Amino acid sequence: MSEPVLSIRNLSISFRTGNGMVNAIRGVDLDLHRGETVAIVGESGSGKSVTVKAIMRILSGNQTINSGTIAFRYEREGRQVTEDLLKLSKKDMRSRINGKRIAMVFQDPMTSLNPTMTVGNQIMEGMMIHLKKSRAEAYKRALELLQLVGITDPEKRMKSYPHQLSGGMRQRVVIAIMLACDPEVLICDEPTTALDVTIQAKILELIKDIQKKTGISVIYITHDLGVVAKVADYVAVMYAGKIVERGSVNDIFYDPRHPYTWGLLSSMPDIETESEKLFSIPGSPPNLLHQVEGDAFAPRNVYALNIDFKQEPPMFRVSDTHYAATWLLHENAPAVQMPQTLRDRLDKVMKEVGDPWKTDALSCR
Incomplete structure (x- = not known):
């Protein structure tokens, strides 16, 4: 496999609060290859957004990057270069990277749009600054982009202000x-x-179509596993500031190995479930103000071993694409299987769609 376009290694980030330092990110490793989609999933507060904002160097005043590298490989002046984004100045990030080579779509579009500028001027601005396009060239390209994202009558919308558009638009x-x-x-x-x-479905299909046409690499941040199944090639499961399982979308959905991933998949709604209650993972995430001893998930893990409370598990290799940080994968660990209700659900899906490793079983593949 070719070198990743983006490679995060040992990323550690803390936040200074009135009660002390919160160790929000505790050694994240992540690779993104050209043209692929990686989804980062996990509960709220697991560190998903903090991780990707570090890529863009969107840092709050009380935030400290303790360690790590974010290697970005791209073409500059006709040659391939690799730079550690954490070592670039804010000026270099804004002039060379942000918007031009790495772009970010946030949850609420109104936080990204200027209410005092027309839609057209906001699309054209970046091209005129970063690509040195003339106003006429930028206008023509803006019309093409509005058509690409499925907005009808683009010439009219170029003159609109954000408040005149629907949320989806x-x-x-x-x-x-x-x-x-x-x-x-x-x-x-x-x-x-x-x-x-x-509108969610249309936006997801839009991003997939654009990726096919442009070959762009995509990182998705979500807690919605339904979205992951639709868009991802690879999945990274985060818990308490660490990636606890990573693999292809088929690895994670059909052969999950970490008890936390079992819990996430079991909590997905199922229209055929007869129970009146949805499954929920017992307990709460750890308070990262305090040093985590052993496996951070151990207090909530009904399958926890004694070693889970004493020593943090390494990433165990399941296959060339699949890794999980759980002591249950150690050769001396007792044999523990995923909950039977989850196994039955996954077996049912596999019967309906066929062997996921031999066919394009998931809609996103």
Whole structure:
């Protein structure tokens, strides 16, 4: 496999609060290859958004990057270069990387749009600054982008202000702005959460279509596993500031190995479930103000071993694409299987769609 376009290694981030330092990110490793989609999933507070905002160097005043590297490989002046984004100055990030080579779509489009500028001017601005296009060239390209993201009558919409558009149209405009400078990486931080279900599906299909046409690499941040099944090639499951399982979308959905992943999949609604209650993972995430001893998930894990409370598990290899940080994968661990209700559900899906490793079983593949 070729070198990743983006490679995060040992990323550690803390926040200074009135009660002390919160160790929000505790050694994250992540790779993104050209043209692929990686989804980062987990409960609220697991560190998903903090991780990707570090890529963009969107840091709050009380935030400290303790360690790590974020290697970005891209073409500059006709040659391939690799730079550690954490070592670039804010000026270099804004002039060379943000918007131009790495773009980000946020959850609420109104936080990304200027209410005092027309849609057209906001799309054109980045092209005129970063790509040095003339106003006429930028206008022509802006019309093409509005058509690409599925907005009808683009010439009329170029003159509109954000408040004159629906939520779905505003998110499409944001995507058009993010694509204006032909970035190599697109980060989507829960881009459909604020939209209704029908618009969500259209936005997800839109991003997939754009990826096929442009070959752009995409990182999705979401807690919605249904979204993951639709868009992802690879999945990273985060818990308490660490990635606890990573693999292909088929690995995670059909052969999950970490008890936390079992819990996430078991909590997904199922229209055929007869129970009146949805499954929920017992307990609460740990308070990261305090040093985590052993496996952070151990207090909530009904399958926890004694060692889980004493020593943090390494990433065990399940296959060439699949890794999980759980002592249950150690050769001396007792044999523990996923909950039978989850196994039955996954077996049922496999019967309906066929062998996921031999066919395009999931809609996203």
